[in-house]
Amino acid sequence: MNRISRQQPLKPRKVPRQPRSAETVASIIEAAAQILETAGLEGFNTNAVARRAGVSIGSLYQYFPGKDALILALMRREKARFYEDAAAALGKPSGKAALEYLIGASVRQQLQRPVLARLLDVEESRPGLSKEMAAGDTLQSLLVTIIARAKPGQKRSEVAAGDMLAMIQGIVDAAGARREKDIEDLERRVRAALFGYLSRIGKG
Amino acid sequence: MNRISRQQPLKPRKVPRQPRSAETVASIIEAAAQILETAGLEGFNTNAVARRAGVSIGSLYQYFPGKDALILALMRREKARFYEDAAAALGKPSGKAALEYLIGASVRQQLQRPVLARLLDVEESRPGLSKEMAAGDTLQSLLVTIIARAKPGQKRSEVAAGDMLAMIQGIVDAAGARREKDIEDLERRVRAALFGYLSRIGKG
Amino acid sequence: MNRISRQQPLKPRKVPRQPRSAETVASIIEAAAQILETAGLEGFNTNAVARRAGVSIGSLYQYFPGKDALILALMRREKARFYEDAAAALGKPSGKAALEYLIGASVRQQLQRPVLARLLDVEESRPGLSKEMAAGDTLQSLLVTIIARAKPGQKRSEVAAGDMLAMIQGIVDAAGARREKDIEDLERRVRAALFGYLSRIGKG
Amino acid sequence: MNRISRQQPLKPRKVPRQPRSAETVASIIEAAAQILETAGLEGFNTNAVARRAGVSIGSLYQYFPGKDALILALMRREKARFYEDAAAALGKPSGKAALEYLIGASVRQQLQRPVLARLLDVEESRPGLSKEMAAGDTLQSLLVTIIARAKPGQKRSEVAAGDMLAMIQGIVDAAGARREKDIEDLERRVRAALFGYLSRIGKG
DNA sequence: TATGAATGAGTGTTCATTCAT
DNA sequence: TATGAATGAACACTCATTCAT
Numbered sequence: 001m002n003r004i005s006r007q008q009p010l011k012p013r014k015v016p017r018q019p020r021s022a023e024t025v026a027s028i029i030e031a032a033a034q035i036l037e038t039a040g041l042e043g044f045n046t047n048a049v050a051r052r053a054g055v056s057i058g059s060l061y062q063y064f065p066g067k068d069a070l071i072l073a074l075m076r077r078e079k080a081r082f083y084e085d086a087a088a089a090l091g092k093p094s095g096k097a098a099l100e101y102l103i104g105a106s107v108r109q110q111l112q113r114p115v116l117a118r119l120l121d122v123e124e125s126r127p128g129l130s131k132e133m134a135a136g137d138t139l140q141s142l143l144v145t146i147i148a149r150a151k152p153g154q155k156r157s158e159v160a161a162g163d164m165l166a167m168i169q170g171i172v173d174a175a176g177a178r179r180e181k182d183i184e185d186l187e188r189r190v191r192a193a194l195f196g197y198l199s200r201i202g203k204g
Numbered sequence: 205m206n207r208i209s210r211q212q213p214l215k216p217r218k219v220p221r222q223p224r225s226a227e228t229v230a231s232i233i234e235a236a237a238q239i240l241e242t243a244g245l246e247g248f249n250t251n252a253v254a255r256r257a258g259v260s261i262g263s264l265y266q267y268f269p270g271k272d273a274l275i276l277a278l279m280r281r282e283k284a285r286f287y288e289d290a291a292a293a294l295g296k297p298s299g300k301a302a303l304e305y306l307i308g309a310s311v312r313q314q315l316q317r318p319v320l321a322r323l324l325d326v327e328e329s330r331p332g333l334s335k336e337m338a339a340g341d342t343l344q345s346l347l348v349t350i351i352a353r354a355k356p357g358q359k360r361s362e363v364a365a366g367d368m369l370a371m372i373q374g375i376v377d378a379a380g381a382r383r384e385k386d387i388e389d390l391e392r393r394v395r396a397a398l399f400g401y402l403s404r405i406g407k408g
Numbered sequence: 409m410n411r412i413s414r415q416q417p418l419k420p421r422k423v424p425r426q427p428r429s430a431e432t433v434a435s436i437i438e439a440a441a442q443i444l445e446t447a448g449l450e451g452f453n454t455n456a457v458a459r460r461a462g463v464s465i466g467s468l469y470q471y472f473p474g475k476d477a478l479i480l481a482l483m484r485r486e487k488a489r490f491y492e493d494a495a496a497a498l499g500k501p502s503g504k505a506a507l508e509y510l511i512g513a514s515v516r517q518q519l520q521r522p523v524l525a526r527l528l529d530v531e532e533s534r535p536g537l538s539k540e541m542a543a544g545d546t547l548q549s550l551l552v553t554i555i556a557r558a559k560p561g562q563k564r565s566e567v568a569a570g571d572m573l574a575m576i577q578g579i580v581d582a583a584g585a586r587r588e589k590d591i592e593d594l595e596r597r598v599r600a601a602l603f604g605y606l607s608r609i610g611k612g
Numbered sequence: 613m614n615r616i617s618r619q620q621p622l623k624p625r626k627v628p629r630q631p632r633s634a635e636t637v638a639s640i641i642e643a644a645a646q647i648l649e650t651a652g653l654e655g656f657n658t659n660a661v662a663r664r665a666g667v668s669i670g671s672l673y674q675y676f677p678g679k680d681a682l683i684l685a686l687m688r689r690e691k692a693r694f695y696e697d698a699a700a701a702l703g704k705p706s707g708k709a710a711l712e713y714l715i716g717a718s719v720r721q722q723l724q725r726p727v728l729a730r731l732l733d734v735e736e737s738r739p740g741l742s743k744e745m746a747a748g749d750t751l752q753s754l755l756v757t758i759i760a761r762a763k764p765g766q767k768r769s770e771v772a773a774g775d776m777l778a779m780i781q782g783i784v785d786a787a788g789a790r791r792e793k794d795i796e797d798l799e800r801r802v803r804a805a806l807f808g809y810l811s812r813i814g815k816g
Numbered sequence: 817t818a819t820g821a822a823t824g825a826g827t828g829t830t831c832a833t834t835c836a837t
Numbered sequence: 838t839a840t841g842a843a844t845g846a847a848c849a850c851t852c853a854t855t856c857a858t
Contacts, residue, residue, distance in 0.1 A: 059842075061829065197397040251852065271852095607808055
């Protein structure tokens with residue numbers, strides 16, 4: 001089809017029933033991640049992904065109705081991995097501890113595969129994909145909950161959550177781009193940013 | 205020739221000396237900006253830019269050796285416009301005032317043409333382009349100077365400047381994406397983020 | 409793009425201004441005709457057409473927005489050639505002579521390039537194309553006019569015209585498929601069919 | 613394997629002996645008919661047929677050696693159904709009655725599933741298939757027999773039969789395309805065409 | 817110097833067919 | 838024998854870039 005994606009279907013095409021297929025699907029998604037990391041957005045193409053995954057292009061299209069669906073699946077995988085970690089924040093005794101935990105999870109996630117994380121963040125804002133993802137939503141609502149506990153009475157906490165998410169992503173992406181490795185230090189700086197922001201932003 | 209840009213030259217092919225050429229170059233760059241805004245990264249192509257600029261594709265290639273050079277020129281134009289504004293920060297009486305001015309300039313710049321600004325930020329991190337841009341550098345050094353005045357004794361002020369730049373960009377891009385219009389409010393939040401960060405980040 | 413034509417544009421993409429282009433366009437259309445004749449509907453593809461025309465696939469797409477547009481252009485060329493001939497029927501002294509002339513033109517047209525004519529007839533009924541062609545219309549109205557002169561008072565002359573057109577096409581296509589060469593004989597049989605039909609179909 | 617069918621075998625791969633298989637074969641053929649009707653020639657593919665039939669693609673290929681064999685089987689089914697009806701014409705008392713009966717059978721057949729009938733007519737002329745079908749033959753010889761009774765002494769009755777078949781098909785296909793429903797009226801017109809033709813075509 | 821026709825490698829996607837299970 | 842995952846050649850179409858005019 002076209003290069004310009006004309007309202008391409010995004011749902012997975014076939015739910016793999018046999019274990020063989022599940023492996024294929026997983027290997028394709030991981031290949032997509034690797035291609036994105038090594039070739040960037042403009043080197044990312046379905047043939048390269050299939051080749052890297054060691055499957056035929058036909059197989060790729062059996063499971064993903066198009067290029068965007070592939071990126072979407074990769075996003076979901078990364079989101080899911082992040083959530084598994086981040087959700088534990090809600091179990092923390094204090095709002096502060098919860099927020100600190102969330103910061104830790106974000107930093108860990110982003111520095112694990114910094115290039116991948118960055119590119120997925122970029123793609124997330126693509127018109128076609130953002131709808132399907134409804135991505136920030138879940139994370140944002142998690143953060144709203146945490147803010148409510150960390151700083152009761154905060155007005156416009158969705159706006160604050162949006163800003164804080166943007167700060168985390170901004171700082172950590174940039175650190176990833178600089179190939180920073182010192183997680184401790186990075187976490188400290190993100191904490192400074194978030195708690196500093198929270199302490200100064202209007203209560204209402 | 206290939207799609208994948210094989211180490212394409214990035215310098216302008218011809219330095220326009222006659223006013224006619226300068227106009228042509230400017231119109232091409234502005235056309236590039238508009239195509240980027242209306243068609244996005246994946247709709248951005250040299251033929252479309254030439255058409256929008258009202259010149260032939262041949263003329264476009266007479267002034268720009270390739271697609272990337274065009275994007276680069278657009279980036280430089282935007283940077284230059286921003287600097288014209290931001291440099292005034294150095295004339296402010298206090299470090300705090302300077303930083304506040306810089307924040308104002310950033311917000312203004314980003315909200316003027318939010319889509320364009322966002323996409324250029326994305327492109328800026330493309331390996332091929334970032335080298336040529338040496339982008340953050342100048343802005344970062346400006347910020348380092350301001351930090352030195354606003355908070356003398358700050359250790360690792362390059363790192364702090366990097367973080368703060370990332371925060372500004374993160375918050376303001378997100379606001380642009382949400383189509384926020386209230387500049388006052390946005391500036392207030394960015395100030396909270398930056399001054400909050402500065403107040404908490406280790407002095408040494 | 410997709411194989412399944414998703415409401416592909418059908419208008420010519422670029423009106424050739426230079427004589428060079430006009431030649432290119434003509435050569436592409438003729439190549440399309442030849443490919444259709446030699447490879448049939450299922451061997452008809454844009455790459456083959458471009459190769460046969462001696463132009464690059466890119467050039468083909470500069471003038472035709474898609475495969476269907478190419479077929480459409482070929483149809484129009486054939487229709488135009490036919491009309492140049494058939495329109496002379498209106499100048500005939502009697503309705504009978506006009507109808508006989510029209511039959512002659514049809515037979516000539518169809519036996520000139522029988523395979524091509526047959527395949528275009530088939531394509532003409534493809535949903536996507538038939539709208540754009542509005543093809544039969546003109547021919548049908550010509551025939552309606554002629555019927556009115558040949559047999560005044562004929563009721564439902566549009567229906568009769570439709571039937572007669574179908575008869576001409578049916579008989580002549582079949583003759584073409586059988587590789588008949590005797591135009592005289594074929595014309596005689598078509599006349600028998602049409603005048604026989606007209607003499608028996610209800611006047612009112 | 614290739615798309616372009618390389619002289620694919622057309623005989624059924626396995627002659628079904630058990631009732632189970634016969635059912636499967638029938639359901640596949642009917643599915644093929646339905647896909648042809650709903651998706652047209654270009655939406656007709658073996659995977660879709662198998663899905664519609666509720667069998668696996670592997671099973672389809674167990675009974676049919678390829679796509680063309682499937683179409684061929686469908687053609688044969690339709691021909692057979694038509695013959696069951698049409699053969700009764702031979703029992704009619706007069707040649708005229710026989711011809712009228714044959715016209716009726718043709719109209720009935722074509723209007724039953726007009727889209728299907730039309731598409732099969734189109735396919736019938738595909739070089740690869742027509743050989744195997746030897747399609748017109750049987751019907752044509754039936755018509756030759758009838759002509760001999762209706763109009764003894766008619767010269768070149770095979771040619772006449774060919775023309776008449778083409779007329780029937782042409783008129784009735786066109787009527788089907790126009791979604792005509794009035795069988796009576798259509799039969800009347802076809803009779804006018806055929807008897808008109810017969811009365812005027814040279815006896816010797 | 818400007819034009820725009822021409823190029824062709826590249827990319828997304830389909831679908832007939834095979835074959836391991 | 839039935840299944841459906843896998844294959845890969847084929848094809849539609851784009852767009853960066855060149856070069857004859």
